[in-house]
Amino acid sequence: MKKVKRLIKGTIHNFYIWFKLLFSQPISYTDSKIDELNIKITNYKLKKEEMDLSKGDYNTIVVHHTGSIPRLTIDKLYNIHVIKRKFAAIGYHFVINENGEIFYTRPLRFKGAHAVPNSGKIGIAFASNLNWEKPTKKAFESYIKLVKVLRRRFNIPKENIIGHIQQQIRNLNYNLNKYNVPLKLTEERMLKINGLNELKAIKKYEYKRLKKLKVSKNLLPLVRCLKACPGLRFYKYL
Numbered sequence: 306m307k308k309v310k311r312l313i314k315g316t317i318h319n320f321y322i323w324f325k326l327l328f329s330q331p332i333s334y335t336d337s338k339i340d341e342l343n344i345k346i347t348n349y350k351l352k353k354e355e356m357d358l359s360k361g362d363y364n365t366i367v368v369h370h371t372g373s374i375p376r377l378t379i380d381k382l383y384n385i386h387v388i389k390r391k392f393a394a395i396g397y398h399f400v401i402n403e404n405g406e407i408f409y410t411r412p413l414r415f416k417g418a419h420a421v422p423n424s425g426k427i428g429i430a431f432a433s434n435l436n437w438e439k440p441t442k443k444a445f446e447s448y449i450k451l452v453k454v455l456r457r458r459f460n461i462p463k464e465n466i467i468g469h470i471q472q473q474i475r476n477l478n479y480n481l482n483k484y485n486v487p488l489k490l491t492e493e494r495m496l497k498i499n500g501l502n503e504l505k506a507i508k509k510y511e512y513k514r515l516k517k518l519k520v521s522k523n524l525l526p527l528v529r530c531l532k533a534c535p536g537l538r539f540y541k542y543l
């Protein structure tokens with residue numbers, strides 16, 4: 306009986322999502338500031354303006370991937386972030402697809418929703434899974450161009466181009482310290498590991514170590530989320 310109820314609930318929910326998709330009318334927007342970037346950027350639809358305004362004090366660029374197999378289209382990403390997760394726009398400011406197209410998915414006048422704490426952080430995502438594949442040449446070229454322009458515009462130092470994973474390491478260490486857990490995850494440690502091994506190592510060592518230390522349950526999800534976005538490999542390109 307429970308199963309039937311869940312099935313009916315799920316079907317109604319899916320119907321609701323499709324209904325919303327059919328009848329919602331996202332507006333497209335332009336941002337004069339971004340025009341000055343002088344690179345080809347496609348403005349992307351923004352459903353409603355409920356986002357926190359940014360002070361424009363961007364000092365960090367956080368690199369993500371959508372982590373999806375097969376590759377996500379921007380529309381699908383929009384459905385996940387906006388329709389399902391109820392974000393006001395796609396969480397990243399820019400998304401680059403495999404053809405090297407740059408989508409401006411969240412105006413920089415709004416704070417991103419991609420790496421907590423989001424203040425001062427520009428979010429760029431590759432619409433692919435970089436654990437399994439490298440970015441395409443075109444995607445990577447666009448990424449380099451975009452980063453160069455953003456760095457110049459906001460005066461962002463090289464060392465502040467980080468992967469989501471590094472942001473999470475910082476966050477994790479902050480929390481470990483806060484909860485007096487005698488463990489510190491270093492970037493050097495992470496740098497020794499790459500690609501799939503990175504995920505395996507995190508799962509195998511960090512997660513188990515924390516479990517052994519009987520760390521508060523609040524911290525375990527933090528360790529799990531370390532696998533979200535690879536990023537360390539981007540260091541060497543910039």
Ligand SMILES: [Zn+2]
Nearest residue numbers: 369469533534
């Ligand atoms: Zn990420």
